[in-house]
Amino acid sequence: MSNRPPRTSIAELPGIPGMSRRRVLGAAALGVAGTVLSGCSTPLAAGLLGTELDPGTVVYWNLFGGGDGVRMQDMQAGYREQNAAALQATTLAWGNPYYSKLTLATVGNQPPDVAVAHLTRAKPLWAGGILDPITEEDLAGVGLSSADFAEQAWTTQVTDGQNIAIPLDTHPFTLFYNKEVCEQAGLLDADGILIDLDGRDAFEAALAEISAVTGGTAITVANVAETSTPWRFFWTLYNQLESATPFLSEDGAVLSVDEPSFLEVMDLVTSWVDEGWLNSNLDYAGSQTEMFIGNAGFYLQGEWEIATAQSIEGLDFGMAEIPRIFDKPAVQADSHTFILPRKDRSPEQRQLAMEFIKAMLDQSLIWAEGGHVPSYLPTFESSEFQSLEPQQHYAGAADHAVYDDPAWYGGSGSTFEATVGAQLGLVQQGALSPERAFAAIRNQLEIYTSTPSPL
Structure with missing residues (x-):
């Protein structure tokens, strides 16, 4: 089927100057x-x-x-x-x-x-x-x-x-928290608001306190049958590193992600799973439910899930910016x-x-x-x-929003997010090492980086 209307010159479309x-x-x-x-x-x-x-x-x-x-x-x-x-x-x-x-x-x-x-x-x-x-x-x-x-x-x-x-708008990746669990963990101030948890030591101490309250999971991030959330999780933490480089450059023609920084982030994710703080296997709905019912204190997702949290009868929850774990504040957003x-x-x-x-x-x-x-x-x-x-x-x-790198195959809900997010989710599940995930991402993106932009 032709992608242009009948009886239209292929040299120039009417009404669209320069559209060859x-x-x-x-x-x-x-x-x-x-x-x-x-x-x-x-x-x-x-x-x-x-x-x-x-x-x-x-x-x-x-x-x-x-x-x-x-x-x-x-x-x-x-x-x-x-x-x-x-x-x-x-x-x-x-x-x-x-x-x-x-x-x-x-x-x-x-x-x-x-x-x-x-x-x-x-x-x-x-x-x-x-x-x-x-x-x-x-x-x-x-x-x-x-x-x-x-x-x-x-x-x-x-x-x-x-x-x-x-x-x-800006719609950032955010931290949802169960106030009942966090109060028991000693993480709320006098107004019932989450205390400052910037810095890896402070945040991991909070995860340990929550885990002591729940008897297991402290924080949930969807990673089963879900690829966007693992990408948002990674892109947030990665861009908090001073060593972070663009994942893609030259409009998607070059894979320019800094491999040591990639591995540092995914090693952190793996360590949280090993500690029992972060779930290894939860789908989108399950990651919400665990926090909603008090089996976890923290839940990471886009702020649009505020409506879901507000619909849960009896749930006392709060929301906060994702803390600075590494060197600088940053959060994935669109x-x-x-x-x-x-x-x-x-x-x-x-x-x-x-x-x-x-x-x-x-x-x-x-x-x-x-x-x-x-x-x-x-x-x-x-x-x-x-x-x-x-x-x-x-x-x-x-103010700290970090957007996906420009690419003809990238952006929200794109093939890029699906490809990379799938491998990141497998690391969280324990099915792949960070090193193998990086190799898989590099190999799977080659078809896109090596294909000239169709423009």
Whole structure:
């Protein structure tokens, strides 16, 4: 099946200046690479065909399900109530299927006006010619500037000297804790908040105290039938080392991870399993349950699981930034962002898209109630957000966010995370030594590092 609409010249797509046949094919390959190379399938024609809409309609795509999906629907309803412009919002399947459809819809000159992308996935979309830059004039036209956003998320989105995305949030890896267990372990202050546990000695002493209370596990990290969590765990600890280097360089063409640092982190993980502090085998749900029922004191996961913890009747829990175990504070994170897929826009259509984004930012307190740290500073600095519990206790992690390295096969929910995370999980299970895991990662990534970017 052709990846371009019928009766369209392969030399130049209408409405997408500079979109040559090579970039069309390359962008299409970019969108499906993670799927094809991992042996999955995606309907390639999705999004290529569309119907004519009123020019005053904002077409918006996102990938939010669960609690995030409910909150996004509330924000969309707020937009509809406050604006005369019509909104056509579509939610698509999370991960590679979403990015494949977005890529191919743009190549087919039928993209949405505004879309959501993880910041780590926006970068390869930009490299593939799929995004329009967001200019200072675009921002100023709706009363925004770069000073309105959290520094780490904003500076990370800047690529090739241009703004490629507008961050809605930062969603960091966080530490959940069972207050009943931690109180018995002597780890809470007078206000019932987790004490400072920075430094390996202090953190391991805390794990030992919790283990004495539970009679076994102190901390849980999902690692069975789960690859993203082991990656987030590793990337957090690895980047706390002064010796850490990028895992990937040259847009994914070079495996540049520092092997001694890799082994140091995984030796630490192995030692915690050997001590009985860290689980060896737990899936995503099981890692939560152990902390929820008091069989563990700590649980590491993305802050979005706040909604799950809040739904457990009788659970008294808190959340905190992951302590600095090694040399410096760092935590794996990503950001949900708004992007402008590349298309021929009138000034009025561009303004309408920016007004929609601004309306979403203005409602980002709703988004923050689901755990995400707002990137829009008027929301972040508001008394309403600063008083949210337990969000206020981990919101500072956004300042130490470390994003996945840019790669055409990388980013949140990508083939890269699945490949590397699987090996890291096997180390935690005791099925592989750190050395063998490193060798397996190097070998399995060779197909991607040695394959030229399709751009």
